[in-house]
Ligand SMILES: [Zn+2]
């Protein structure tokens with residue numbers, strides 16, 4: 389199966405909420421670093437009239453919804469492919485999800501797990517209402533959430549703001565564990581979010597934008613795979629992106645550890661083929677193939693447990709059992725291995 393690969397950045401903020409750049413400025417920065425698409429999601433407002441192609445970058449608009457009256461303001465939901473604002477439902481997370489779905493949209497639980505960030509003077513804002521249903525997936529890796537969790541004191545904060553690669557390790561183990569747990573019973577698509585605001589923080593005598601849109605557009609990216617090619621028409625190209633996100637045909641990349649364009653995770657039975665996000669029926673066996681454009685520590689996990697690993701660019705594994713199979717690739721940077729690529733699963737179903 390030949391797929392187009394498009395690279396973009398989702399979950400970020402503009403001047404319509406608490407970001408520091410306009411949609412037009414953001415898409416210009418995205419284009420300058422070669423992103424194919426960018427999807428701002430302002431807090432509790434659906435900004436209309438901005439979507440379209442700006443040079444080589446497609447701008448789509450989503451919404452991040454949460455109850456601003458609640459203390460702390462937990463339960464943030466990222467809504468996509470909607471035409472009407474859903475902020476009026478914010479008091480009830482299930483009502484938000486239902487309202488998004490009723491419009492034909494879909495969405496993700498944002499930063500499901502967070503640690504409080506005393507230095508950034510911001511409370512932890514996890515998802516707490518896990519009884520909800522009807523969401524498409526969750527934000528496995530929120531770049532700003534992870535970064536803030538690494539700021540135990542001012543000295544480290546100053547260091548890490550200038551060398552974020554020392555801090556970033558990967559999704560929180562708690563979020564990975566929750567995802568694997570949810571995957572036991574249903575499809576759950578994972579995405580990453582940069583959560584870019586580009587606010588300026590003052591650290592003693594220093595002041596620094598943490599982080600610039602440019603930095604985050606090179607660090608926290610979502611690669612989508614689609615058999616369809618962009619044709620320059622907004623509605624068609626929007627469906628290319630949103631179709632892939634709904635199906636989980638996408639993978640998460642921490643771009644500062646290396647270019648991951650071309651990373652693939654495939655499965656083959658005697659009668660069918662699958663890529664990440666797909667389901668495939670178990671015949672006598674399923675052959676998995678992982679190929680990476682860079683050397684990495686590649687791990688194949690079944691139901692959350694590593695079943696095969698290699699250091700290199702290729703991994704092959706023959707499975708004889710149904711389960712949820714996904715791939716992680718880690719690379720070394722600043723004295724330790726850090727998360728580089730996280731794919732969505734291939735769901736191997738029992739033959740009936
Ligand atoms: Zn949020």
Ligand SMILES: [Zn+2]
Nearest residue numbers: 399400452583
């Ligand atoms: Zn946000």
